[in-house]
Amino acid sequence: MSLTPFLVALFAFAVLCALFATGHGVHARRRWRERHRFAATLRLAWGLVFLALALLGAFAGSVLLGYRRLAAEAPVAHIEARALGAQRYIVDVSTPDGAHRQVELAGDDWQLDARVIKWTPRAVMLGAQPLYRLDRIGGRYRDVAQERSAARTAVALDDTQWPDLWTLKRSFPKWLPWIDADYGSAAYLPLVDGGRYEVTLAAAGGLVARPADAATAEKLRGEGG
Numbered sequence: 001m002s003l004t005p006f007l008v009a010l011f012a013f014a015v016l017c018a019l020f021a022t023g024h025g026v027h028a029r030r031r032w033r034e035r036h037r038f039a040a041t042l043r044l045a046w047g048l049v050f051l052a053l054a055l056l057g058a059f060a061g062s063v064l065l066g067y068r069r070l071a072a073e074a075p076v077a078h079i080e081a082r083a084l085g086a087q088r089y090i091v092d093v094s095t096p097d098g099a100h101r102q103v104e105l106a107g108d109d110w111q112l113d114a115r116v117i118k119w120t121p122r123a124v125m126l127g128a129q130p131l132y133r134l135d136r137i138g139g140r141y142r143d144v145a146q147e148r149s150a151a152r153t154a155v156a157l158d159d160t161q162w163p164d165l166w167t168l169k170r171s172f173p174k175w176l177p178w179i180d181a182d183y184g185s186a187a188y189l190p191l192v193d194g195g196r197y198e199v200t201l202a203a204a205g206g207l208v209a210r211p212a213d214a215a216t217a218e219k220l221r222g223e224g225g
Helices: 004-033 037-071 121-125 144-149 165-171 214-223
Strands: 073-085 088-094 100-106 109-119 131-140 154-156 179-190 196-202 207-211
Touching: 004 037, 073 109, 073 131, 088 109, 088 131, 100 131, 100 154, 109 121, 109 196, 109 207, 131 179, 179 196, 179 207, 179 214, 196 214, 207 214
Parallel strands: none
Antiparallel strands: 073 088, 073 196, 088 100, 109 131, 109 179, 131 154, 196 207
16 A cells, blocks of 8 residues: 555645644633633643644654655666677676676676665665665676685676765764665676566665566576576
8 A cells, every 4th residue: 555645645644633723722822811820821731732632743744755665666776688698798887877888797696786885874764765876797606616716707887986975974984974874786687588676776785686577587487696
C-alpha cells in the first residue's frame, strides 16, 4: 500500500490543527482583553492542545516521509553485454545524465563500483539524498584461482582529478559531521551474451543490480546467477 494518501492526510491534519490553534489563540487574546479570564484560559488551553496535535502530525509525517526516502531507489546505470568469445565481452555502460562508455571486459561477471556519501539520519529526514560517483567497471572471475592468475580488466568511469566530497571527508572527517559514512559500494551479475542490466542506488547507500528484461533474467537463471 502506498504511503502517499496517508502522508497527505497527516500533513492535512497538521495544517487543520494549526488553523484551529491559531483561531483559539486569537479568541483567547480577545477574551483576555475583555477581561473574561476563564473563557480566555479555556480558549488558550484548547489552542495548546491543537498546537500539540499539529506538531505531532507534522512530525509523524516527516518521519514517515524520511523512511519512504530510505526505501527508494534511483537508477545509476544501464549495462548491456555482448560476447566476443570465451570470458570476453563488450560492455556498454549508460548513465541517466546521458553519458555512455563502451569497454571490453574479461571474466564471468561484470562488477560496477561507486563511491557513496551517506548522510546522518537527521539529514535524511530533512530530505538529503545519498550522493554517489561511479568509480569503475571491471571483470570478475568466479574461480578464485583464475581470479588470481588470469588477466584482469578494470576501466575507470570517472577521470576527475579535483578533490571531491568523498575525498574531503576522508582527509578532514571532523569538518563534515553531517556525513554519516563514506565508503565504496559494488554490485555485480553474471555476464551473458545479449544481457541487459539495471543498477540502482538505494537511499540507504548501496548499489543494487538486476536484469533489465525477462530474457536476461532467464539467461541468468540458466547461469545459476
